Amino acid sequence: MPEQTVLMVLVVEDDPALRFMLTKLLTRAGYAVVATPDGQRALDYLRANPAPCLIVLDLDMPVMGGEEFLRRRKLDRRLAAVPVIIFSSQPFDNQMALDYAVAGYCRKVAEAEEILRVVERYRSPVLVESHE
Numbered sequence: 001m002p003e004q005t006v007l008m009v010l011v012v013e014d015d016p017a018l019r020f021m022l023t024k025l026l027t028r029a030g031y032a033v034v035a036t037p038d039g040q041r042a043l044d045y046l047r048a049n050p051a052p053c054l055i056v057l058d059l060d061m062p063v064m065g066g067e068e069f070l071r072r073r074k075l076d077r078r079l080a081a082v083p084v085i086i087f088s089s090q091p092f093d094n095q096m097a098l099d100y101a102v103a104g105y106c107r108k109v110a111e112a113e114e115i116l117r118v119v120e121r122y123r124s125p126v127l128v129e130s131h132e
Contacts, residue, residue, distance in 0.1 A: 007123060010052040011035040012042040012069065013087065014061040018108065022056060022087070025112050026119065038062055039069030043079075051082050054123040056106075059088040070100035083124055087115075 009031045013019040016037075023033045034052070036042045038061045046052075059066035066086065073079045083103040086092070092105045106118045 006032040008032040008052040010042060010055045012039060012055060013058045014038055025115060029116055039064030039066060042069060043072055046079055051078060054119060055082055055084045056087045057084050059086060059090050074100055085118055
């Protein structure tokens with residue numbers, strides 16, 4: 001079959017049900033999705049693979065939380081260029097958004113349409129080859 005290109009999103013969420021829901025929602029919307037349960041695994045993935053078009057990031061996670069992930073991302077020029085939207089039950093923090101160049105925010109209680117709207121608004125046009 002011919003190769004095709006897809007937009008890939010990295011989901012970083014420790015709650016298995018929410019991680020599954022986001023993966024399913026984004027896959028149905030036509031995105032390729034990689035999901036990790038914490039910031040450390042996300043960094044490991046990002047350092048070994050092509051950059052995604054967007055990172056959807058929870059803040060409150062074990063091993064490495066979202067804010068520490070953002071700190072480390074900022075130190076890596078390639079990763080710092082990838083847009084991040086915060087997906088959290090915590091209130092939006094304008095200062096954190098400025099400090100770490102966060103592109104957007106979506107509350108965990110958002111409807112599916114709202115999540116997809118935020119993803120579409122902030123994703124970059126990075127394409128990943130698919131070998132299906």
